[in-house]
Amino acid sequence: MTPIGRNGAVDDDEPVEAVLTFHEQADGRKVARLPGGKVVLLDLHQMHRVADGERWSVRLRHKETFAIAEPLDLAREALIPNPVLRSDIAERLSSLVAARPARPVEGTPPAPGPPAEAPEPKPAVVAPAPPAPPPAPQPVPAPKPPAAVSPREVIRAADRVALFVDGANMDGACRAAAYFVDYRKAREFFLAAGQFYAGFYYIADFTASDPLQQRYLDFLSHAGYIVRRRPVKVIRDQDTGERIIKGNLDTEIVLDMLNTVGNYDVAYLFSGDSDFERAVDLLRSRGKRIYVVTARSQLSRELAYVADKPIFFIEEYADTIGRDDRAPGPAR
Structure with a gap:
């Protein structure tokens, strides 16, 4: 439409x-x-x-x-209309079909004719026995996929751990992974044996009176996250009249990561956005370990190059950090 x-x-x-x-x-x-x-x-x-x-x-x-x-x-x-022949073309095709001579229906026996003379019998020829088939090849078992890496393999007991969650980017990652992340479970899982410093969750605020969004943000607050909300702004280009809607919180995420750098040793960045490439590179130059959590299809090449390894792909942890109440539909 x-x-x-x-x-x-x-x-x-x-x-x-x-x-x-x-x-x-x-x-x-x-x-x-x-x-x-x-x-x-x-x-x-x-x-x-x-x-x-x-x-x-x-x-x-x-x-x-x-x-x-x-x-x-x-x-x-079905809203896409089916093609329909014009009436004059349809009549022309009908007349052409009617003028063609009828062909016998397949399977109908032909009319009887004069009896054919019986051919003289020929001596039977015995065909040689076919060679035995070669033995069937044994199926090769498929290699087992590598086991998912546990945060316990990279987090030490003395590590102070922070989580930074790009809410909009993770909505796309959850759709790609076919489940929603339970951020209470995610906090406990990625903390492993370390010491929890803080979790930050960033979300663009389209309307301040949405009860569903407010209930979700209340849950995040009770789960131990500091919620950063930014009202969406509308900017109109004075020359073209084009309206630009801005609700990006990348700047706020980078500011919090830099301003709190003395309070954590390890940070998990829940995003695959390439905009964080320079910030991650700078934090690692200061001795911080920055691990990325995202879906495979959401990970940018730039961020993959500079982040600490391993990268935690959420497809591998659905049973551990997935929500039990509902899941998103298929990605489109």
């Missing part, structure tokens, strides 16, 4: 109606994005109608930094 704006014209920035695919986040919200990048939140009272990963035709109510979607109809593949 082409996005229709408020004045009836095509509008990709603030359409009144659109067809969007909704994905569930770690905080329980189901969200989508418009072509211009604006975040769309599903109406709280309609969330039971829309499953994770479904594509819906929706009506939109726009706010400054986000939009609220009211689901109308589930979009299906």
